[in-house]
Amino acid sequence: MFTETITHAGGTSTGNASAPHVLVVLRRAVHRGCTLDFTTSGGASITWTARRLIGDNVQAMSRSITFAPHLPVAQALTDATCDDLLLIDSSRDARYDPVRRVLTNGFWRIPPAATARLRARGLVEVDDDQRVRRSLTARIGYFARGHRTRTTEPAGWQYAADRGLLTAGLNKPGRRAGMTYSAGSVALCTCGFARHAGDRAEARRHVTGHRHEVAADFARSLVAEP
Template sequence: MFHETIHHADGVTEGTADEAHARYLLRRAVRLRYDVEATKAGGALVIWTARRIGCQDGTVLEEARSLELTPHLPAGAALTGATVDLLADIHEARRPRYTEEDGRRIISLNNFCRIPPAATARLRAHGLVTEDSDGRVRLTLPARLGLLARAHRTRTTKPRGWQYPADLGMASAGLCKPGRRSGLLYDRSSAAVCTCGQLAAYGDGRDEARRRAAEHRGEVTRAFIMAAL
């Protein structure tokens, strides 16, 4: 289950959404080309601009809107390295299912591999796995969104600041001013990188680098929604 928060022109509307409705909202956001990003908690943030015609002069008014889905059981803190490995085993198994071992529930991956009772209990307690009507054990949507956000942690680098032109690969003479900055140029470029290794972009300033990082997170989230939901 998710806590649903919608920010609109009239204020804030709150409610709840089950996994099926959350999937519908995310697919709809992608179809409408809204900005979508998975969150570390295992939820998602959707941002878009609504346009309407002004009542008096007929001008087009733009209003920022957003939808935030926050899981009742946040997944972020529970996604340790060992837990991520267990979830990968479950996701890749052909037909994982619940069975019992000495009276305790375990997740059987195949005839030879299983998730031990204590680990199975932790996964269930954190809301990371669920059982479908056909008996198959699968990862919950908060678990999958949390894993996605974990796999795409971005950062931006601090601009190098004042540098000699030769250090920047330039032939410029730099600033012609007395004092400590004479002969120097200011390098405000900032790099945006991601833990997935698929992002290595530069921005003219840190704000642009942050924008490029956000675009990358949005792209991978939209790709996940289109492929998996």
């Protein structure tokens, strides 16, 4: 379950939402080209700009829908847990054995203690036929875990020689004599994305653009699943 928060013309509304409802809203957002983002906790946010005609003027207003999971998964997604989830996702025959309390497909077996953790933390879903699949929060959290972004701190003032530059730097008396300033920053993502920028503001724009691009691709894959 999720807590759904909607920002609309009348203010803000909150309520509970099921995983199927989240997928329906994501599908609509993908079709309408909304801006999407996902969190390591297993949540999602959808933003767009609504336009209303007020008199002779068109007014643009920000709108959003956010989904926060009742059971955040960020701390639960350890390396070992992610390996178990990928094992489950790789098999169409993963099932829960209620007697031995393990997850298995006949060729591999996830031990009882690990199985109990996966179920208690809401990382897997078990249907009436004991078939197992990753939960929506687990899929979202795993995706966001692989796309954690940051920008590097600009180097600032440095001696030209330390940067390997063929310049004398500032020709002024004082503490910055012989120094040059670098505002350059790099936009980085744990997926391997990297882009150099002239300053940190530009690097943040690169990071934002990357996040929105990969989030849109991920959302399309989610809503395309049967």
